[in-house]
Each structure stands twice: as C-alpha cells, then as structure tokens.
Amino acid sequence: MTRAVTIVDIARALDLSKSTVSSALTGQGRSSEATRRRVVEAAARMGYVTNRAARQLRVQSTGAWGLYIPAQVRMQSFYMQFTFGVVDEAAALGYDVTLFGRTSEPTQKMGPQIDGAIVADPLPDDPVIERLARTGVPLVTGGPMRGSNSRLADGVIEVDNYKMGRQVLDQLVRLGARLPALMAPDAMFDSPWAGDVRDTYLAWCEDHRIEPKLATIAVSPTSQDLDSAVRRLITDSSIDALVCAPQGLAGRSQPILESLGYKIGKEFHLAALVGDPATELMNEKITALDLTPFEFGREAARMMEEILQSGATIRLHKFHEAHLRPAVAAADTSGTTM
Missing domain, CATH: 3.40.50.2300 (Response regulator)
Incomplete structure (x- = not known):
C-alpha cells in the first residue's frame, strides 16, 4: 500500500519549512501569493489529499x-x-x-x-x-x-557551541595548558551538538598548530569504561588538559587522574562542556560551561x-x-x- 503524501513530503520537495507549507495550503499565516501557488501546484502534482478531520482537530487547542x-x-x-x-x-x-x-x-x-x-x-x-x-x-x-x-x-x-567551545579551550591555555585532549560522545549519541564539539576542537587545534588528541566514549559510561578511556588517552605524556563533552565526565575523571599522581588545577587541567551542577559547576578545580x-x-x-x-x-x-x-x-x- 502506497503511503499518503504529507506536508512534510511537500516541504522537503520544495525546500520550505513545514509551517510554510501548512500555511499555504490552509490559506492562513503570511505566505506570499507566489509561495502559496508553488505549494498548491506541488501538492496537486504529488497527490496530496487534505485530512480535513485531523486539521479541524488541530485548529481547536488541546491545551x-x-x-x-x-x-x-x-x-x-x-x-x-x-x-x-x-x-x-x-x-x-x-x-x-x-x-x-x-x-x-x-x-x-x-x-x-x-x-x-x-x-x-x-x-x-x-x-x-x-x-x-x-x-x-x-x-x-x-x-x-x-x-x-x-x-x-x-x-x-x-x-553557540563553536563560540563556547573555543572559550573553554582558550581558558585552558590561560591556565597554562599546551595540549588539551577531548573526550567526545561516541556514535551512539552522534547528535549535531556532538558533531559541533568535535569540529570546534579540531578547528581550534589546527589554528594553534596542535596535533588533536581525541577519544570517544558513551555519554553515560560505566566507571570501568571511563577509567580505561582516561588511562588510554593520557598515555601521551604531553597531554596536560582534558576537556570532557558529556555531562559529568570531568568530575568523574578527577579522582582517576589524581590516583595517577596528577595535580588537578596545577599541572593538569580539567574542563566540562556541559557542567554538572553537583560535581563540576561548584568544583573550583574544573573549568565548566553552565548551559542553564x-x-x-x-x-x-x-x-x-x-x-x-x-x-x-x-x-x-x-x-x-x-x-x-x-x-x-x-x-x-x-x-x-x-
């Protein structure tokens, strides 16, 4: 059975927003006559049929x-x-x-x-x-x-993930860091935010002529997985800062690093791109973004x-x-x- 054409299909075909297509078809909103005609013609060409019952229900607010x-x-x-x-x-x-x-x-x-x-x-x-x-x-x-x-x-x-990510990295440099590494979300949570985080870090490293040091991890890893990831990442002794993208991982990484002899806030720096209110935003040794x-x-x-x-x-x-x-x-x- 062929699926019925919807306003989403029309919006994609015309590269318009869904609300623009809906307004043009119903005669509501502020669509121009040219846009309305373009939408109506595309709807007829694609075989769109208005679901009047559903539209009437949507006109009435549900609260x-x-x-x-x-x-x-x-x-x-x-x-x-x-x-x-x-x-x-x-x-x-x-x-x-x-x-x-x-x-x-x-x-x-x-x-x-x-x-x-x-x-x-x-x-x-x-x-x-x-x-x-x-x-x-x-x-x-x-x-x-x-x-x-x-x-x-x-x-x-x-x-603005690009702007705020660079602020965090620049702040680490002011603290004395020379080679910050990034712990980013893995493919199980490959959201646009996660992509922005990686792209910002890589661009910043290129601008500063620094070789990127990047690892990926689940957004909510087990303690064992986090411990292993941190230890693998810092096998490069030149790394002197760690930026954690998933919330809470900077705070959870602190005791791991301290158990290895790192002095957080002095010779090694930690940052959180999504500050956890309990473990990072109130932690004086961690630079964190408060996304409120x-x-x-x-x-x-x-x-x-x-x-x-x-x-x-x-x-x-x-x-x-x-x-x-x-x-x-x-x-x-x-x-x-x-």
Missing part, C-alpha cells in the same frame, strides 16, 4: 504540548532540568506537557492530542521526530537538526508559544546564552559570561 528526549540521555541532569523548564513555562502559559517515551510505536495519532512538540537535542534521522512532524503540529528543537530531518523544525533554539538548562527549557517553551500565537511562516532561530565558570586559579582574568 497540551509534547516533549521528546532521546532515550540515551534521559538520565542526565541537563535533560531533567530542561524538562522542568519546559513544564514550568508551559504551565505559566496555560499548557500541560506530555512526555513521549515510546520510540517504536506510531505517533501520528498523537497529533490531535497536542498543539505542538518540543524535542531536546535531536538526533539525525530519528524516526520519532519524523513521525511527530507528520502530525502537522509545530515542532521546536533544543539544538539544530541535521540529516533528512533538517527541514522539519519550525523553531530552533541552541547554544532550566532557562533553556523555558525559552524553548516561549518559542513554541510565539509560533502558535503568530502563525509565523518562517522558521524561528535563537541562541541560548551559556556561561563560562572558570577554575578559581584564573577567575580574576576571565569573564564569566558570553
């Missing part, structure tokens, strides 16, 4: 949003705080939030039950995201989308409300502000914000 977080990272505190931020702001705006946990069942029928969906740190080609997009409701992502899903978001809010995930979630919710209220036909994009928390040794010579 609820959906929230989806990839299963690989649901136990990390960043995503928990992001969720609490979404829920807090949604409640202030008069909405409830439904957390989508199933990843293998169809989500099309969820469309009429929600007014919009928010996705934290979307993974490329995630089938759940595509199924959410096919419901026709607005989609906001905390972080960019790449791969075949790159055109599905109606709004994107993200941290609670506020991140609130901003994602506000973006969703803006899309729903304005009927915008262009994708919204915003950078969320992160903060650099330097190790105490250099706190007097560096800024604390972007």
Whole structure:
C-alpha cells in the first residue's frame, strides 16, 4: 500500500519549512501569493489529499504540548532540568506537557492530542521526530537538526557551541595548558551538538598548530569504561588538559587522574562542556560551561508559544546564552559570561 503524501513530503520537495507549507495550503499565516501557488501546484502534482478531520482537530487547542528526549540521555541532569523548564513555562502559559517515551510505536495519532512538540537535542534521522512532524503540529528543537530531518523544525533554539567551545579551550591555555585532549560522545549519541564539539576542537587545534588528541566514549559510561578511556588517552605524556563533552565526565575523571599522581588545577587541567551542577559547576578545580538548562527549557517553551500565537511562516532561530565558570586559579582574568 502506497503511503499518503504529507506536508512534510511537500516541504522537503520544495525546500520550505513545514509551517510554510501548512500555511499555504490552509490559506492562513503570511505566505506570499507566489509561495502559496508553488505549494498548491506541488501538492496537486504529488497527490496530496487534505485530512480535513485531523486539521479541524488541530485548529481547536488541546491545551497540551509534547516533549521528546532521546532515550540515551534521559538520565542526565541537563535533560531533567530542561524538562522542568519546559513544564514550568508551559504551565505559566496555560499548557500541560506530555512526555513521549515510546520510540517504536506510531505517533501520528498523537497529533490531535497536542498543539505542538518540543524535542531536546535531536538526533539525525530519528524516526520519532519524523513521525511527530507528520502530525502537522509545530515542532521546536533544543539544538539544530541535521540529516533528512533538517527541514522539519519550525523553531530552533541552541547554544553557540563553536563560540563556547573555543572559550573553554582558550581558558585552558590561560591556565597554562599546551595540549588539551577531548573526550567526545561516541556514535551512539552522534547528535549535531556532538558533531559541533568535535569540529570546534579540531578547528581550534589546527589554528594553534596542535596535533588533536581525541577519544570517544558513551555519554553515560560505566566507571570501568571511563577509567580505561582516561588511562588510554593520557598515555601521551604531553597531554596536560582534558576537556570532557558529556555531562559529568570531568568530575568523574578527577579522582582517576589524581590516583595517577596528577595535580588537578596545577599541572593538569580539567574542563566540562556541559557542567554538572553537583560535581563540576561548584568544583573550583574544573573549568565548566553552565548551559542553564532550566532557562533553556523555558525559552524553548516561549518559542513554541510565539509560533502558535503568530502563525509565523518562517522558521524561528535563537541562541541560548551559556556561561563560562572558570577554575578559581584564573577567575580574576576571565569573564564569566558570553
């Protein structure tokens, strides 16, 4: 049986946002006449048939949003705080939030039950995201989308990973580091954020004419796996700093390094690109980025409300502000914000 053509298919064919196609087909929003004609002609050519019943249900507000977080990272505190931020702001705006946990069942029928969906740190080609997009409701992502899903978001809010990553590396140089290594997420969580982290590090090394020292690891490794990874990485005695991308790994690496005789904060430096509030942001020996995930979630919710209220036909994009928390040794010579 041939699958019915959806607005997602039309959006991809025309390289337009999903919301632009939807507005053009319904006559709502601010699409130009030329865009409307282009969409309508493509819809007729591709055999698109409007699901009037589903559209009518979506016109009526349900008072609820959906929230989806990839299963690989649901136990990390960043995503928990992001969720609490979404829920807090949604409640202030008069909405409830439904957390989508199933990843293998169809989500099309969820469309009429929600007014919009928010996705934290979307993974490329995630089938759940595509199924959410096919419901026709607005989609906001905390972080960019790449791969075949790159055109599905109606709004994107993200941290400037390139800028903040370089700030961390530059800070380590001010502390005296000459060869920082990077511990990045492995292929099991190859999100756009993870790609940005690697690309930023490699570009920074090239700019400084430094040979990159990079290892990959699960975002939530066992203690044994982390111990092995740290020991393998520092077999190169010229490495004098370690930047950990996954949350919490810098704090967990500190006792491993100290057991090997390294003096953290003096002869060896640690940094966290997603600072854990308990083990890294309050640790005077670790330079860490505070991504303020609670506020991140609130901003994602506000973006969703803006899309729903304005009927915008262009994708919204915003950078969320992160903060650099330097190790105490250099706190007097560096800024604390972007």
